[in-house]
Structures are given as structure tokens and as C-alpha cells.
Amino acid sequence: MQHFFVTPDQVEKPYIYIEGSDVNHMKNVLRMRAGEKLEISDGDNRKYVCQVCDYVEGRAQLEILEERELDTELPSQIWLFQGLPKSDKMELVVQKAVELGAYAVVPVAAKRSVVKLDGPKAEKKVKRWNEIAKSAAKQAGRGIIPEVKSVCSFDAALKAAGSLDVILFPYELAEGMDYTRKVIEEIQPGQSVGIFIGPEGGFEREEEEKALEAGARVITLGRRILRTETAPLMVLSILGYHLEP
Numbered sequence: 001m002q003h004f005f006v007t008p009d010q011v012e013k014p015y016i017y018i019e020g021s022d023v024n025h026m027k028n029v030l031r032m033r034a035g036e037k038l039e040i041s042d043g044d045n046r047k048y049v050c051q052v053c054d055y056v057e058g059r060a061q062l063e064i065l066e067e068r069e070l071d072t073e074l075p076s077q078i079w080l081f082q083g084l085p086k087s088d089k090m091e092l093v094v095q096k097a098v099e100l101g102a103y104a105v106v107p108v109a110a111k112r113s114v115v116k117l118d119g120p121k122a123e124k125k126v127k128r129w130n131e132i133a134k135s136a137a138k139q140a141g142r143g144i145i146p147e148v149k150s151v152c153s154f155d156a157a158l159k160a161a162g163s164l165d166v167i168l169f170p171y172e173l174a175e176g177m178d179y180t181r182k183v184i185e186e187i188q189p190g191q192s193v194g195i196f197i198g199p200e201g202g203f204e205r206e207e208e209e210k211a212l213e214a215g216a217r218v219i220t221l222g223r224r225i226l227r228t229e230t231a232p233l234m235v236l237s238i239l240g241y242h243l244e245p
Contacts (some may be wrong), residue, residue, distance in 0.1 A: 002030060002038040003138045004146055016040055018060035026052070026060055037065070045070045045143040051221045070143035074243050075189035078101040079164060080232055081157045083110040083199035084117065094129045098136035098146050100236040104158065105133070107151045112201040122151045139159040145160055154207055157196070158214045164189075165191035170231055172202050174220040182216045189243055197232045 004026075010017050018026060026032045040048040040062065047070045050062035080102045082093055106127070109117070117125055128178055131147040137145045152160070161167050166187055172236050187193060195201075196211060203211075212218060221234055 002026075002032070002174075003041070003141070004038060005041050005043055005134065005137065008042050008044050011042055011048075014064050015053070016048060016062045016064060017232050018062065019058070020133075021060060023055065023060050026048075027055055037211055038062070038210070041070065041137075041143055043144050044173065045073060047143070048160075055065065057063060065140055068131060070141075070145060071208045072141050073143050074101040074103075074240060075245060076187070076239075076243050078160065078236065078239060079104050079106060079192070079194045079195045080236070081106045081108050081161060082232060083108050083197055083203070083228060084113040084115045084151065086114050087229045090103060090125075090129060093229050093232055094132050094148055095136045097235050098133050098142065100141045101240050103144075104147050104149060105129070106149045106157055108154055109151055110154050110199050111204045111207060117151050147164055152229045155210070156172040158210060158216075161194040161196075162214060163192075164194040165195045167196065167214065169196045169203075169208065169211045169216040169218045171206075171208055171218050171220050171234060172220075174218050177220060177222065180219040180221070183219055183240060184242055187242065189245070193212075193239065195210055195232060195239075196233050197235075199227055220223070 003019060006016060006018065019115060023226050034054060037049060037051050038048055047068055048064050049066040053061040053063050080097050082105060084107055090107065097105055113204055126148055133148050134145050136149060207239050208218060226234060
């Protein structure tokens with residue numbers, strides 16, 4: 001069954017109205033006709049089973065057949081602060097992070113980030129990443145579409161993470177898996193968590209020191225060196241296993 005997202009204001013019970021590019025996708029690509037069923041998520045953890053009624057004035061009118069609350073979200077908001085990687089690795093990170101339950105992704109221009117994004121180029125990339133997040137959210141049956149935020153500096157990322165309950169800072173020079181296990185086990189459902197992942201080459205010592213000053217918990221992910229696109233998926237998987245009800 002096809003799955004689309006809407007905003008709560010598009011739900012006018014007993015109908016839901018699809019707008020924008022999704023209308024063209026439904027009508028001309030999927031060729032959905034009156035009577036065909038589809039699933040709708042309203043971005044507020046509610047899912048609807050609907051059927052197509054008609055296409056009127058550039059909108060698709062859907063009749064609600066069934067409504068239920070979604071339970072696909074983790075009990076904690078997990079923010080991924082990802083150091084900008086080279087090539088198209090960020091696309092993979094966004095896709096898999098959304099599948100694994102991340103609440104939001106923040107691209108971070110760390111000191112060792114080779115890729116430099118600003119202005120129109122950055123806006124174009126962020127738009128593309130949000131499209132990937134939307135597609136991944138559909139595939140995973142998420143109740144929300146996690147947002148990919150604008151590219152920011154490391155200092156701005158730390159400031160943004162300041163309101164979170166726990167900040168995890170995996171660092172290749174950190175030691176002691178016992179400490180890592182202890183930190184993870186102390187995280188409780190309902191707590192918000194930030195994960196900082198460095199770009200290729202990792203974080204600089206100065207960035208680690210700033211993170212410590214901001215209250216981050218510097219942890220190790222083991223004795224092996226993980227690629228920048230692998231490390232966030234490992235941490236998200238561990239947190240998902242720990243927090244999933």
C-alpha cells in the first residue's frame with residue numbers, strides 16, 4: 001500500500017487533502033484512481049487508511065476509512081550531529097539514520113571536513129537530504145519525517161545540543177568500553193540524546209575539549225576505526241536496542 005505524509009492541517013475529517021508534488025506523483029506516476037487505498041501519516045504520530053475520492057483543483061481528496069495511533073517512534077528524541085563527509089556519503093547517513101529512528105540530522109562543518117558547503121550549494125544539498133529523509137521515513141513506516149537541518153559550524157552544533165539531556169561524543173582516542181556501556185545503560189526512555197560524529201579524519205583535540213566543556217560524554221566504539229558513515233549507524237543501532245520498548 002502506498003504511503004504519504006501530510007501536515008495536520010491537511011486532515012479535515014472525514015477527508016484528507018494531498019497537495020503539492022505528491023498529487024502529480026499519485027495521479028500521473030502511480031496512476032491512482034478513485035477507490036484505491038493508501039496510507040497517510042500526519043507527522044503527529046497518527047496513521048490513516050484512506051481511499052482516493054477525486055482530484056479537484058490541484059488537490060487529491062481522500063476519504064478516511066480507518067484511523068490509528070502510530071507506535072513506530074523511539075521513546076527518546078535522538079539528534080545526529082554528523083561531520084560533513086566527502087562524496088555522497090551524507091545521503092547514505094541520512095537514509096539509514098532515519099530508518100534507525102533518528103529524530104533529526106544536523107550536518108556539521110567540522111575542522112577536518114573536506115567538503116565546504118555554503119550559500120545556494122548548501123541549500124541545494126539540504127533540500128536533497130530532506131527528500132531522502134522523507135523517502136526513508138515512508139519506507140520505514142515512521143510517524144514523522146525527521147528534518148535535516150541547515151549546515152552549521154561545530155560551535156553552533158554544540159550550542160544547539162546544549163538543551164539535550166545527553167550528548168555522546170564517540171572519539172577514536174577514547175578508551176574503555178566499560179565506561180561506554182555505563183553511559184549507554186544510564187540513558188532513560190524520554191531523555192533527548194545528541195550524537196556527535198566526526199568527518200573523515202575525525203575530530204580535532206580542540207573540538208573534543210570543547211565538547212567536554214559542554215558536558216558531552218566522550219566514549220569509544222571499540223578498538224576498530226570506523227568510517228564516518230559507519231559510526232553513526234552503530235551508535236543509533238545500540239541506542240535503538242537499548243531504548244526500544
